[in-house]
Amino acid sequence: MNPDLILVGGGLANSLIAWRLRARRPSLRLLLLERGERLGGNHTWCFHGADLRREQHAWLAPLVAQQWPGHEIIFPRRRRRLPGSYHCLLSDRLHEALAPLLGEQLITGAEVSELRPDGVKLADGRSFGAPAVIDGRGDPGSRALDVRFQKFFGQELRLAAPAGLAEPILMDATVPQRDGFRFIYTLPLAPDRLLVEDTRYSDGPALAVAEMREAIADYAAARGWQVSAVEREEQGALPVVLGGDLAAYLAEQPELPRAGVRAGLFHYTTGYSLPEAVRLADELAALPESALRSAPLADRIRARSFTLWRRGGYFRMLNRMLFLAGPPEERYRVLQHFYRLPAPLIERFYAGRPSWSDRVRILSGRPPVPVARALGSVVGLRQERAH
Incomplete structure (x- = not known):
């Protein structure tokens, strides 16, 4: 296999790059390496309709699992419905759409032992070379940024009867406030199926999973939702940036292109990365083949990261x-x-x-x-x- 581009990490950012390149540049030889067994892991990604342009909505549409015309927020002294579409992607749908397109160009269970601008070596001894390599393996663990967290634990609930919820409740902050700003986030995926997340803007990323699991059960009971099954659980901690040194954050292997959170490409207040991932995928898909080299790609993506930092x-x-x-x-x-x-x-x-x-x-x-x-x-x- 002699790929033109190796994407390391099968999370949201690199998956969207692969999806867009397959549509715009089908002759380009890709190789996507993912440490897990499925693309996207176990995640739900959401975005507002106004986050993207119409043409971006069009190419992303096959990956969108659900959308709604508005949403609600609830606070002790304010309750309000806000118009404007809201959309979600599910990791299962992402994998089921992209994996067949890639075929042998996707390798799962791929543990990387060495990463260079011109190639990758796996822990099992296999090596792959390419003119361009993009590292999209998530948060690098750098301490260069001063961050807090939007962290969450969620359950996908199957109910015994329809919930009577037509649109998402993006924030219900009438729940007891602990561990920072706390709210319950609810997506109606079907009349009798909800994703309910206990979400907190906290100083640290640690999750009190047992407590949060109990809190979701209490919230469902208080709303009269009888749970017949918990079909899935997910959790995460998104970075909320207060300050720091972006140059230091990006300093390791500056000649190696990055994507997603690893590139600092996310909304600094919400931690959401999907809109920036869509924009980067669009930009890379429009480049001439001569620009698909690690050095110019690294410069281009770093410039995008610093532009976002200045605006942020x-x-x-x-x-x-x-x-x-x-x-x-x-x-x-x-x-x-x-x-x-x-x-x-x-x-x-x-x-x-x-x-x-x-x-x-x-x-x-x-x-x-x-x-x-x-x-x-x-x-x-x-x-x-x-x-």
Whole structure:
């Protein structure tokens, strides 16, 4: 096998690159290496309709498992339905769509022992060379970024009767606040099938799985949902960036292209990476074959990462206010205050495209956290920029 491009890691970012390249460049010889047995692992990825362009929705559509015309948020002093489509991808659907397309160009159970810009060596002794290699193996574990976490434990529940829920509840923060800003997130995958997640914006990534499992059962019971089976469980911790040094985060093997979270390509407040993964896949699929070399790809993707970092200063400031300007059990007030804003502004915020007037309006009004601490958060961000 003599591939033109090796994708190391079969998570969301590299899977979308492979999916897009197979559609746009079917003659390109790909090799996708995944340590697990299935692409995507055991995950659900969601995004708002406004996050992507129409043509991006079109090529992603075969991978979308479910979509809804709006969603609801619930706080102690605010309950609201927000219009705008919301979509989800499931890892099972991703694997079932992409694996047959790749055929022998997909190797699962592939443990990497050595990774270079021109090739890969596996733990079983096999080696593969290529002009371009992209490392998409997730968080590299670097301490160069100051991060907190949006962490979650979820269960896919089969109910004895329909739940009566037509649209997602993206935040129900009326639950007891512990371990940071806490809410229950619910997706109605079918009338009698729900994905329910106990989600927390926390200082650390550790999950109290037994407690969270019990909390989901209590929440379902309180809403009158009789659970007949737990069909699946998933968990994770997404990075929420407060500051740090992106150059240091990307410093290891700078000549090796990266993708996804490993490249710093995610929304700094939510940790969601799907929209950035779609954009990167589009960009790479449009490149001429001469540009599909590790060195120019690494430069191109690093430039994208630094552009996102520069645009993300405002989000890092808000993250500092959320995590540093008040006690953990009061963090929900920041989001409760945020959801007073017009729906189009909220849509632009989650799409990572707030206007300057949006930014001013988000910070206007009586602050939901102590003023002195809020100002201290802004000063901290300015110090980060100065360095």
